[in-house]
Amino acid sequence: MMNTTKIFASMRLLHRISKLSERKIHEIPLTKDHYGIKRGPYASVTDQDINQFERILSTNNQILLRPEDTAEYNRDYFRYVRGLGTVVLKPRSTEEVSAILRYCNIRRLAVSIFGGNTGVCGGSVPVFDEIILSMELMNRIVSIDEYSGLLVCEAGCVLAKLEDELSKKGMIMPLDLGSKQSCQIGGNLATNAGGIRLMRYGNLHGSVLGLETVLANGEVIDLMSNFKKDNTGYHLKHLFIGSEGTLGVITRVAMSCPVAPTTQNVILLGLKTYNAVLQTFLQAKKQLGEILTSCELIDQASLEYTVEHLKTSSPIDAFPFYILLETTGSHKEDDEEKVRQFLEFSLEEGMVTDGIITSEPSKIKKLWQLRERIPAATYSNNFCLTYDLSLPLEQFYSIVPAIRKRVGHLVNIVCGFGHIGDCNLHLNIAGNILSEEIRKLVEPYVYEFTASLKGSVSAEHGIGLLKPGYMKYSKSTAAIALMKQLKSIMDPNGILNPYKVLPYN
Numbered sequence: 411m412m413n414t415t416k417i418f419a420s421m422r423l424l425h426r427i428s429k430l431s432e433r434k435i436h437e438i439p440l441t442k443d444h445y446g447i448k449r450g451p452y453a454s455v456t457d458q459d460i461n462q463f464e465r466i467l468s469t470n471n472q473i474l475l476r477p478e479d480t481a482e483y484n485r486d487y488f489r490y491v492r493g494l495g496t497v498v499l500k501p502r503s504t505e506e507v508s509a510i511l512r513y514c515n516i517r518r519l520a521v522s523i524f525g526g527n528t529g530v531c532g533g534s535v536p537v538f539d540e541i542i543l544s545m546e547l548m549n550r551i552v553s554i555d556e557y558s559g560l561l562v563c564e565a566g567c568v569l570a571k572l573e574d575e576l577s578k579k580g581m582i583m584p585l586d587l588g589s590k591q592s593c594q595i596g597g598n599l600a601t602n603a604g605g606i607r608l609m610r611y612g613n614l615h616g617s618v619l620g621l622e623t624v625l626a627n628g629e630v631i632d633l634m635s636n637f638k639k640d641n642t643g644y645h646l647k648h649l650f651i652g653s654e655g656t657l658g659v660i661t662r663v664a665m666s667c668p669v670a671p672t673t674q675n676v677i678l679l680g681l682k683t684y685n686a687v688l689q690t691f692l693q694a695k696k697q698l699g700e701i702l703t704s705c706e707l708i709d710q711a712s713l714e715y716t717v718e719h720l721k722t723s724s725p726i727d728a729f730p731f732y733i734l735l736e737t738t739g740s741h742k743e744d745d746e747e748k749v750r751q752f753l754e755f756s757l758e759e760g761m762v763t764d765g766i767i768t769s770e771p772s773k774i775k776k777l778w779q780l781r782e783r784i785p786a787a788t789y790s791n792n793f794c795l796t797y798d799l800s801l802p803l804e805q806f807y808s809i810v811p812a813i814r815k816r817v818g819h820l821v822n823i824v825c826g827f828g829h830i831g832d833c834n835l836h837l838n839i840a841g842n843i844l845s846e847e848i849r850k851l852v853e854p855y856v857y858e859f860t861a862s863l864k865g866s867v868s869a870e871h872g873i874g875l876l877k878p879g880y881m882k883y884s885k886s887t888a889a890i891a892l893m894k895q896l897k898s899i900m901d902p903n904g905i906l907n908p909y910k911v912l913p914y915n
């Protein structure tokens with residue numbers, strides 16, 4: 411008889427044979443097996459429960475039960491995780507969300523909240539047979555007020571759709587992500603998403619003026635506000651921003667949205683050293699000031715790999731580092747003058763050797779693709795370990811050569827890129843077979859390195875299912891204990907997104 415451990419090992423290998431981004435659903439390992447998770451003390455769904463959900467939801471197409479319909483709700487965008495949910499519910503209103511949760515809480519049915527499913531940490535899909543609560547039908551824009559810059563909408567609105575509607579009134583969303591065609595504003599709040607405009611407009615804790623949320627027991631908490639200033643009591647909305655669906659279901663959002671800029675420049679610069687990167691970033695902040703919107707770092711490995719993946723040629727010579735800068739403003743000549751002075755200074759001082767600048771929309775798109783398609787390029791491998799770290803700028807890049815030294819010869823690529831303007835590095839390590847040797851050389855080294863610099867092991871992607879065990883590298887035992895206390899007050903039966911965010915073992 412074959413040894414069980416060996417069978418599992420060879421099954422795991424089978425799952426990794428097809429490229430990550432092309433995995434068929436049955437090739438994704440079941441989360442519960444892959445991560446050895448024990449099912450919590452929850453009830454299993456019965457026919458009576460389905461009858462009750464049918465009574466709560468107003469139309470038939472709000473419940474999916476056929477395996478071929480529920481399959482897509484059981485796997486994440488990155489094909490890391492696969493759950494066993496058999497019921498998908500699609501509420502159309504806060505009242506329906508409330509009635510579903512009230513019932514699930516009484517019945518002890520666990521619930522997994524599903525937004526645009528672009529999350530990076532496996533938080534949006536069930537682990538076992540949790541009820542899948544999809545927010546996709548709660549997609550109405552309630553109002554857009556150009557005078558106050560206020561957007562009020564339901565949580566299931568897709569980010570790109572909000573951007574389109576705002577543009578009709580000369581406004582933009584304060585956040586922009588590569589996933590905007592699918593991600594939802596509720597998911598953005600739940601993950602406290604960052605993205606490429608954060609440097610200019612700050613994070614969601616600043617731009618979300620109010621929100622409505624439904625607690626695990628079905629109670630609706632109205633924290634909506636139309637004002638930037640509201641100091642009445644504790645600022646509860648912040649608890650839900652970044653809580654990844656573990657404290658409540660976000661159903662409605664009020665956001666402060668900036669006026670759309672009328673001018674845009676994108677600059678790609680080649681730099682010889684990391685010190686030149688730092689100096690150029692500093693000068694960009696000083697000389698471009700309020701028009702500087704994004705500052706992204708791309709290393710040579712990232713650019714070369716992406717260019718090859720896109721089957722295109724690099725618009726710039728080879729350099730160890732590149733900086734992609736974007737400026738947006740409201741006065742073409744003023745902006746151009748600032749950009750000209752900044753470039754002249756950077757060239758004269760020898761910080762920058764080569765670069766490209768464009769204000770043409772089609773060329774802007776192509777330059778941004780070089781940054782935005784790096785994850786897709788690395789995910790075209792059979793495996794990709796991805797880390798999303800906040801690090802002090804002086805040591806920002808040092809983890810990349812350190813990891814290259816440890817595993818460079820065992821993998822296809824080790825690359826570093828990301829939002830240097832926000833101290834947020836993305837480190838991707840991709841290759842053919844993820845051996846235990848590679849994993850042990852990378853982890854916990856990456857986390858210990860980050861902790862030693864008092865950085866964050868999750869700068870913007872969150873904790874989800876994949877990282878609860880690593881929270882200890884960025885949060886103290888007392889802080890994690892307080893989080894657990896909050897969870898037990900707000901969701902005493904633990905029905906919302908179980909096995910996610912908080913360490914469960």
Ligand SMILES: Cc1cc2nc3c(=O)[nH]c(=O)nc-3n(C[C@H](O)[C@H](O)[C@H](O)COP(=O)(O)OP(=O)(O)OC[C@H]3O[C@@H](n4cnc5c(N)ncnc54)[C@H](O)[C@@H]3O)c2cc1C
Pocket residue numbers: 487522523524525526527528529530533534535545565566586587588589592593594595596597598599600601602603604605606654655656658659660661785870871874907910
């Ligand atoms: C190509 C690409 C580029 C990306 N770029 C960035 C980037 O630049 N910056 C960044 O921060 N992230 C980025 N991401 C990650 C991802 O897009 C964000 O985390 C996004 O905010 C997730 O939104 P979503 O609607 O897809 O949420 P989902 O993936 O559906 O869910 C994420 C988590 O939020 C919970 N959730 C979803 N909706 C609600 C709700 N209404 N109420 C309560 N909980 C909810 C889910 O249960 C889950 O735990 C990128 C992803 C991709 C694929």
